[in-house]
Amino acid sequence: MSLPQLHYTSVASGDGETGGRFTATDPAIPGPVRAEAAPLLSYEAPAGTPDRLSDAQLRSLPVAFGYVALSDGSHLISRAVATGPAGFHAHAVHLTPGTPIPGGTLPVAAWGAAGWLSAAPDRTPPDPLTVLSTAPGPSQGLSRESLGDFAVSRSPWLAAVLADLRRASEDLSAPRVVLVERQSADVARWVALATAALPREHAERLSFTTYTRRPGRTAHHVVGVLPEDAPDISDPRFRVHAASGPRPAAVVDDAWAGTAARIWRSRAPELFRDAAELPGEPFAAGPLAVTALGAGIVLGSNERAAAADWAAERPYALDEKRTRQLTDALTAPADDRTAAECAAALRLLTALDGRCPASVTAPLAALLVTEAVRGDDVTLEPPARSVFEGPDGERALAALVDEMGGELLAELSAPPRGVARTVQVLRLVRLLGLDSTELLPGAVRRLARALLDHDGAEACPALLELLDEQFDVRTALLGELDRLAPDHPAATEDLLSRVTLPFTGTQALPHLRMCAEAPAARTRGAGRPAVLHTVLRAAGMSPFAEPLVLRTAVGLVWGEDTPTADEARSLLDETTSDAHRVAGTWARMVDAALAAPSGDVGAAELAHYLLRGFPQQIDARERACLMLLDFARDIRSGSAEPGWADHARTLRSRAEPVEPSALEHAYGALAERLLAPDRPEAELYAFVHSGDEDLIAAYGTAARRDEVRALLAADPAYVADCFAVWNSHPHAGAPWARTRTALLDEVLRPAVRALSAEGLAAAEQAVERDGSSRTLEAFRTWNRPPRSLGRLGKRIAGRVRRG
Numbered sequence: 139m140s141l142p143q144l145h146y147t148s149v150a151s152g153d154g155e156t157g158g159r160f161t162a163t164d165p166a167i168p169g170p171v172r173a174e175a176a177p178l179l180s181y182e183a184p185a186g187t188p189d190r191l192s193d194a195q196l197r198s199l200p201v202a203f204g205y206v207a208l209s210d211g212s213h214l215i216s217r218a219v220a221t222g223p224a225g226f227h228a229h230a231v232h233l234t235p236g237t238p239i240p241g242g243t244l245p246v247a248a249w250g251a252a253g254w255l256s257a258a259p260d261r262t263p264p265d266p267l268t269v270l271s272t273a274p275g276p277s278q279g280l281s282r283e284s285l286g287d288f289a290v291s292r293s294p295w296l297a298a299v300l301a302d303l304r305r306a307s308e309d310l311s312a313p314r315v316v317l318v319e320r321q322s323a324d325v326a327r328w329v330a331l332a333t334a335a336l337p338r339e340h341a342e343r344l345s346f347t348t349y350t351r352r353p354g355r356t357a358h359h360v361v362g363v364l365p366e367d368a369p370d371i372s373d374p375r376f377r378v379h380a381a382s383g384p385r386p387a388a389v390v391d392d393a394w395a396g397t398a399a400r401i402w403r404s405r406a407p408e409l410f411r412d413a414a415e416l417p418g419e420p421f422a423a424g425p426l427a428v429t430a431l432g433a434g435i436v437l438g439s440n441e442r443a444a445a446a447d448w449a450a451e452r453p454y455a456l457d458e459k460r461t462r463q464l465t466d467a468l469t470a471p472a473d474d475r476t477a478a479e480c481a482a483a484l485r486l487l488t489a490l491d492g493r494c495p496a497s498v499t500a501p502l503a504a505l506l507v508t509e510a511v512r513g514d515d516v517t518l519e520p521p522a523r524s525v526f527e528g529p530d531g532e533r534a535l536a537a538l539v540d541e542m543g544g545e546l547l548a549e550l551s552a553p554p555r556g557v558a559r560t561v562q563v564l565r566l567v568r569l570l571g572l573d574s575t576e577l578l579p580g581a582v583r584r585l586a587r588a589l590l591d592h593d594g595a596e597a598c599p600a601l602l603e604l605l606d607e608q609f610d611v612r613t614a615l616l617g618e619l620d621r622l623a624p625d626h627p628a629a630t631e632d633l634l635s636r637v638t639l640p641f642t643g644t645q646a647l648p649h650l651r652m653c654a655e656a657p658a659a660r661t662r663g664a665g666r667p668a669v670l671h672t673v674l675r676a677a678g679m680s681p682f683a684e685p686l687v688l689r690t691a692v693g694l695v696w697g698e699d700t701p702t703a704d705e706a707r708s709l710l711d712e713t714t715s716d717a718h719r720v721a722g723t724w725a726r727m728v729d730a731a732l733a734a735p736s737g738d739v740g741a742a743e744l745a746h747y748l749l750r751g752f753p754q755q756i757d758a759r760e761r762a763c764l765m766l767l768d769f770a771r772d773i774r775s776g777s778a779e780p781g782w783a784d785h786a787r788t789l790r791s792r793a794e795p796v797e798p799s800a801l802e803h804a805y806g807a808l809a810e811r812l813l814a815p816d817r818p819e820a821e822l823y824a825f826v827h828s829g830d831e832d833l834i835a836a837y838g839t840a841a842r843r844d845e846v847r848a849l850l851a852a853d854p855a856y857v858a859d860c861f862a863v864w865n866s867h868p869h870a871g872a873p874w875a876r877t878r879t880a881l882l883d884e885v886l887r888p889a890v891r892a893l894s895a896e897g898l899a900a901a902e903q904a905v906e907r908d909g910s911s912r913t914l915e916a917f918r919t920w921n922r923p924p925r926s927l928g929r930l931g932k933r934i935a936g937r938v939r940r941g
Contacts, residue, residue, distance in 0.1 A: 141237070141265040142166045145258040146179040146228040148221070158226075161258035167232050174208050181218040181226035182351040184364055189223050196220060200322040202228075204347035205245035206358055211235035215245050215267065217254045229255045231265045241271030244333045244341055249280055249326040249348075280330050286405035288327045293403055294385040296331075301395035302377040303332040304421055306359040307340035314353065315360045318368045318380035322348035325362030332360075334407050335398040337420045393423035393444040397430055397437060404435045417455060424448020431467035432460055439476040442468055446482035453489040461490065462498050469505045477515035480506060487521050496531035504534045510566055511542045516558035519600060520569045539570050546570065550577045554584045558598040561585075564611060565604055582611065586618040589637075590629040605640055616641050616650065623649035624686045624721075627693030631656050648677035649690045656694040667708055670695045681713050685720035688713060692723050703740040706730035707747065715751035724752045732763055736802035742771035762793035763800040770807035780818070782808055783825045783833060805836035813840055815859050822863065826870045834873040841881050850889035854897065858904035860886055861917055882920070890921055 142164035149159050158180055160172060181202055188195070202218040216230035239245065248254075252273065253266030289296060302315045317325050325348040333341035346360035353361045353369055353376065363369075371378045390396060401409050409429045416425035427437055427445035437445070449456060449464055456464065468483055487502050503525040510518045526535040546567055554560045560581065567574050574581070605612040616639065623630040631653040633639075641647045641654075655676035659669045670691050677687045692701075692709070701709070706727040710718065718724040727748055734741030745767035748756065756764065766789045772778035779785070786804050790796055812822050825833065840846070841860075849856050864878040864886060893901060906914040 140262070140268055141240075142232040142234075143262065143265050144172065144175065144230050144232065145255070146176060146218075146230070147258060148181070148225040148227070150224065158228075162262070164232070164262070171208060171210065171212065171232065175214055175216075175230060175232075178204070178206055178214065178357070179216055179218055179228035179230060181220065181228060183220050183223060183226075184351070185366060187220075187223050191220075191223060196222070200349035200362075200364065202347055202349040203249050203322065203326060204345070204358060206345045206347070207343075212237075213245075215239075215248055217266075219256050221256065227256050227258070229266075231267055239271075240268050243267075243270065244330075246326055246329045246333055246346070247280060249323070249330075280327065282405070282407060285327060285330055285334075285407070286402070288324065289331055289399075289402035289405075292328075292381055293399075295379050295381055296399040296402060297390040297392065297395045298386055298388075299328060299379050300332055300335060300398050301390050301392040302379070303328075303344065303360065304336065304340075304392075304395060307332075307336055307344045308421070310343070310359070312359075313375055313377045314356075314358070316353050316369060316376045316378045317360065317362050318365055318378065318382060319362060320364060320382065322362055324381070325349070325360075328362075329360060331402055335402070335410050337414065340420065391440070393440045394421045394426060397423055397426045397441045397444070400435055400437055400441070401426070401430050404430075404433075406430075406433060406435065409433055409435075417452060418448060422448065424451075428456070428460075428464055432463040434467075437467075439472070439474045439479045442472075443476070443479040443482040446479065446486040450482065450485040450489040453486075453493055458494065458498065461494055465490075465498055465502045469501045475509065475513075477513075477518065480509050480513070480515060480518050484519060484521065487525060491522060491525050496525065496528040496534075499525045500531045500534035503531075504538055507538050507566065507569070508542070510562060511546060516556065516562050517598075517600070518562070519603075520562075520565050523569060535570065539572070543570060543572050547572055547574065547577060550574060550581050554581075554588050557585065557588050557601065560588065561598055561600050561604045564608065565600070568608055578610070579614065582614040582618055586615055586622060589619065589633055590622060590626050592629070592632070601637065602640070612640065613645065616645055616647055620645075620647045620649045623653055624689040624693070627653060627656075627690050628697055631694060646678065648679050648684060648687050651676045651678060652687065652690050652694060666695050666701075667705060670709075681717045681721070685717040688717055688721035688723050692721075692726055696726070700733045701726060701730040703730055703734040703738050703744045707740060707744045710744070710747055710751070719752060719755060724748070724755055728752075728756060728760055728764070731767060732760070732797040732800055734799060734803075736799060736806050739774070741799075741803060742767045742774070742807075746771055759793055759795075762789050763797045765789050766793060766796070766800040766804035770803040773804075773807040773811050780821070781824070782811075782821050783828045783830065786833065787828065787830055801832070802836070805833050806840060808833070809837040809840035810843075812837060813846060815856055823867075826867045826874050829871045829873060831873045834877050838877040838881060841885055847885070847889060850886065851892065851897075854900035854904045855908075857886070857890060857893075857901040858908045861905060861920075862908060862913070865916065865920070887921070 143162070144160055144164060144167055145162040146158050147161045149157050158176060160176075163172060183199060187199070191199075199220040203216070205213065205215050207213050212235050213233040214230050215233070216228055218226055218228035221227050233239065239248075248267055248270050251266040251270040253264060253269035255263075292299075299315070299317070302313075305312045306315050317328050319325050319328075325346075329344070329346050329348075333344060336344065344360060345358045346362075347356060347358045348362040350356050350361055350363060351367050353363055353367065365380065365382055368378060368380060369376050398410070401407065410426070413426040413429040416428065418425040423441060423444035424447060427441045428448060430437055431442070431445055445464060446468060449461070468486075483502060484506055487499055487506065490499050490502075503521040506518065506521050509515070510520055525531060546563060550563055550567060564581065605615065619630060619633075619639075627649075630650065634650070634654050635657065639650070641650050652673045656669070656673050659672040662672075664672070673691050673694055674681065674687060677684070677691075679687065681688045709723070710727060715724070718727065727744065731741050731744045731748060734744075745764040749761070749764050749768060766786070769778065769786060769789060773782065786808055789804065790801060793800065808825070811817060812825055825837070828834070850860065860881075864881045867874060867878075890898065890901065902914055902917065905917045
């Protein structure tokens, strides 16, 4: 029984345009189908076709062979050829919905079928598809040999074209694939290559035409065009492949397409059928790659990785023979082996361990060990020791020890290449059973320092596996980290926040426990002394027994900051100086004393304690600075020996370069004491005549304090005292002259003028009582409001200016 056929032929209209009409149509084909088919069957000769054509030229014009789905679910297989410069004839076979192609062949197989006609027949012959199904051998031009030759000739483009054709068969909305070929038969060969590799249901969905002048107007998924009709490669509607152009430079990242291309280049299309019998999703590269490797076809790293992953997920799918073929192919020498392939091979080895004899798994394990030792992938894990059990495994292991044992031990004793690599080497050393007893302590020390240097520890999950596997390494590493923590508390805390180290066992590890507790202690919002007590309790031992916990605790609580004087004094009071001396935290206490602001009286008390507690540790300059603070304490307590100004200046010279805060403490305390009414006059005199600009400036600053202003407002005797001091010693030197003049004008005069009449009278009485009537007259003259200067006033003003 023949399938419905139709013939569509060009017709020239009166205006010179060429149209078409159906010249022979099976009555069973509905009118809407014919209307939809008409534009699909039209043919346009290539540009530049001459008006007169020889038979040979006519036969050389492209053939538009196509397969397309119609809107009613039926399909049309057609062949259109030129019958002249503007004439054409199209012969088509209509497949109603659900009607298969006779013989179960794919549409492209009808390319060279003998039943295609170039003119309308007088009678209805059998359709080409039925003729094809009964004819012996393949259709003309699509034999296995010719397709193999074509695949080899198109090797550079093969994987990319197959990848795009696969996408077109999966997603009907994907960009159309445009195949640029000078011969339409080559477009048919491209389609034949693709449909042989595609799963059957996808191959039957792939519509195509081997030739068109208008690729943007066709509904086919695959379109063949001549080079002059090729669309712009940047047009997003198309994926353009021009075999006549330059070879593509990009690598196709599609393991299925890459494997299919290698199978075609190896002229083994039967492998597509073999792969289809294996379990897996459509277009899974694994079954295809496993089949190809089993047949001895060399694949790339991505394809080998796909094969290993597929077999790892289904270790039961292959018998021992095919499994051995796969492992042999995976372990064959290769220059392109990637980290992804090695990881897939490890998964396969893990899946096969216990299922296959060591003769099958040991070569794969040996490969992975070699790649781990000499490759660049530091994340590649060594295989399990069990894969080397049995005679075959032991022989493979012994060969690895002979070949790479010395290499591994040499690397273990060298500077580390990062945390991940050190971990990998330690695991390999254990796997191969190498004696690393003497090398292990040094390797662990270097590993610990690398961990504290933030050398990618959080990106090395194998670190925790190493610590679980090797108890001796875990004990040594945790002990080394605990030893380093007092000098690197912040780095240790940061490490523990990124990597959950297993230090909850029987090891004491006081410093690691403190570093682990510190973040939570700070989060609770307590002050720094409270945080200090919390982390010290976490240590599980007293600072008296292990003074270094003090160093760790201080580093965790204060970091780069300096404790306040009160915080430092509290630390010293709670722990003996011996503990701080061993821990080295006494230096932080010295910093606290020297950094305290001038108003912090606790700094002087702290300095006094430090001078007594650490006489051998503090150097000469810092000692002098602390003695300045201690001097301030003596001044305030009244226990300072005579000669205050000279003593302060002597200490300053010893402390150079002096800490500004220490100088402020000492000079400030001295100045405040000299401003007191009960000061020793000898000390005041020595101070005034010292000529020390900084010391006298400190006096001026102290005199401007609120306490002095309040006392001037409340005590007439203090007013008289300040006037007497600030109005005396005019020839003591420029620093004193400037300071006393400024104090008279800026401090005393505003205070006196703010007094009430009774207050001013009391102040004048005090001035006269402490001095004389001439002193009182000088006070009144000084306090008299400014007037216009007379002759005498001008003379006095001139003398003042000259002075």
